Amino acid sequence: MKELKQRGSLVELNTQIQLLLGQLEVNKAEARHKSIFVAGWRPWIGWIGWVGGLAFAYQFVLYPLLCWVWALYSAKGSILTGVTPLLVLETGALFSMIAAMLGMGAMRSYDKTHGTQTDKL
Known part of the structure; x- marks a missing residue:
């Protein structure tokens, strides 16, 4: 019984490996495509992640x-009057973008670990 159970696991593992190899072929085909909309979407999303x-x-x-450095130099009188410090970023949009990208990655990881079929969605 134990050997049959192991064989079933090996069949399932082989199926998963074949699916991953198939996805790699799709990725290669997308990367070679002439259209920037087909070949460029993955690098674009990655670039947005780096910017975020x-x-x-x-x-x-x-x-x-x-x-902190600005405060030190201001206390010493080394900064000219009227010069403003660097601007702070608007964090609402930053958090939204980063949370969305992390959420999509977590969702996909959850789907993969729980064996959810996403090809029919």
Whole structure:
């Protein structure tokens, strides 16, 4: 019985591997496509993710450090009057974009781990 159970797991594993290999072929075909709308959507979404990550790093790491440096130089009188500090980013749109991208990734991971069929949706 144990051997039959293992064989069933191997069949299921082989099925999953074949599905992944098929998806790789689809990805290759999309990447070679002449249309930027077919070939470029994955890099575009990845680029948006990088922009969101950089904006997040600026807002919550670099900007506070720059404000601290600004305060030090202002206290010393090294900054000319009338010069304004760097602008803070509008975080509402930033959070919306990053949360949506993370949510889509989490949703897809959940679907994969629970074996949800998404090809019929």
